[in-house]
Amino acid sequence: MRQLSASEAINPAIQRTRTILFRPFRKGRSWKLAAVAYLSAMGLAFIPYPLIFFAVPRPASEQGVHFGLATAAFGLFTAAVLFLFFYLGSRLQFVLFAIAAEKSTKVAPLWKRYSSRTWPWLGLKFILSIVVTAIFATPIFYAFRSLITHMTIQPGQPPSPEMFASLFLFYVCLFAPIAILMLSSSLLSDFALPSIALEEASISEALGRFFQLIKAEPGQVLLYTIFKVLFAIAGMAIVQVIIMLAELVALIPFALLALLGWFMFRSLGPVGHLLLIGGGIMLGVAVIVVLFYIVIGVLGCAHMFYQNYALYFLGGRYPLLGDLLEPPAPDFPPPPLFPDLPPTPAGPGSSSELAY
Numbered sequence: 001m002r003q004l005s006a007s008e009a010i011n012p013a014i015q016r017t018r019t020i021l022f023r024p025f026r027k028g029r030s031w032k033l034a035a036v037a038y039l040s041a042m043g044l045a046f047i048p049y050p051l052i053f054f055a056v057p058r059p060a061s062e063q064g065v066h067f068g069l070a071t072a073a074f075g076l077f078t079a080a081v082l083f084l085f086f087y088l089g090s091r092l093q094f095v096l097f098a099i100a101a102e103k104s105t106k107v108a109p110l111w112k113r114y115s116s117r118t119w120p121w122l123g124l125k126f127i128l129s130i131v132v133t134a135i136f137a138t139p140i141f142y143a144f145r146s147l148i149t150h151m152t153i154q155p156g157q158p159p160s161p162e163m164f165a166s167l168f169l170f171y172v173c174l175f176a177p178i179a180i181l182m183l184s185s186s187l188l189s190d191f192a193l194p195s196i197a198l199e200e201a202s203i204s205e206a207l208g209r210f211f212q213l214i215k216a217e218p219g220q221v222l223l224y225t226i227f228k229v230l231f232a233i234a235g236m237a238i239v240q241v242i243i244m245l246a247e248l249v250a251l252i253p254f255a256l257l258a259l260l261g262w263f264m265f266r267s268l269g270p271v272g273h274l275l276l277i278g279g280g281i282m283l284g285v286a287v288i289v290v291l292f293y294i295v296i297g298v299l300g301c302a303h304m305f306y307q308n309y310a311l312y313f314l315g316g317r318y319p320l321l322g323d324l325l326e327p328p329a330p331d332f333p334p335p336p337l338f339p340d341l342p343p344t345p346a347g348p349g350s351s352s353e354l355a356y
Helices: 010-022 027-043 049-055 062-102 107-113 115-149 161-191 193-199 203-216 218-265 269-315 319-325
Strands: none
Touching (some): 010 062, 027 269, 062 319, 107 115, 115 203, 161 203, 161 218, 193 203, 193 319, 203 218
């Protein structure tokens, strides 16, 4: 496979995404693969933001001690739940890589295949997450304390300018490490994970190859990173529009059913009211399921494209991956179509000459 530039890798990534998800399109299989792509994003980073509850100011009293213990317990429990999702996403990153590289549709075998490689990979991103979080922990802590202090609003009075300033500062301190972690972890997933998945390379070897690529082609890696950020921004905008339109179309039949049920049961007294309540609950659950299906499916398509874009950019620079994306042609001639037939004699007057 030849090396593709950051711009040349876009079109084959789109075509491969279509092939994996929509050729053929089966609503169960296609949604399953899209869901794997979407859930793998949970493995990008582990940010223990629930621990910020330790920064909640509390009075120096017995009630304050109980409140502090409750908030601390809640923060620890939520952080543990987030870590479980982080593990799930980290393991699904290997599954997504195999789905995109091998065009595989079986998730369970891939889940088992990469079990031993998940923890070293998770450990790398965990250390990265902790380092970035530790760097921003102090400004986040003081920004949060400042926001809590200025959150008091007097009845009949507008919020103070200090509250808006504290809120803005808190959002900046909160989302800056998220952006840094997401981008750096995403680049690690694009350029370090393939070596671990295909060759069981060590973390140090995978990182060495990543840094060697940056050293060899800094311009292309920078351009790839810029395209990746632009795709993320534009993709989220496009995805939101698609989701809104799909939800609008999907909600029309539910609205018609609700209107029909209203006219049918509203005049039946208490029994009709119970039927309306039960039908409303069932319709509400159905709407949630349909919206969940649409949102996960659309976002999963975007994440599948991001994965394929990374594969095609790296494939020409990593022969083992390139051979998966574009298998090389065999070096020997193909066998004859009809091997059992005797050879036809050649020369003038033979039966091999065509008569017109």
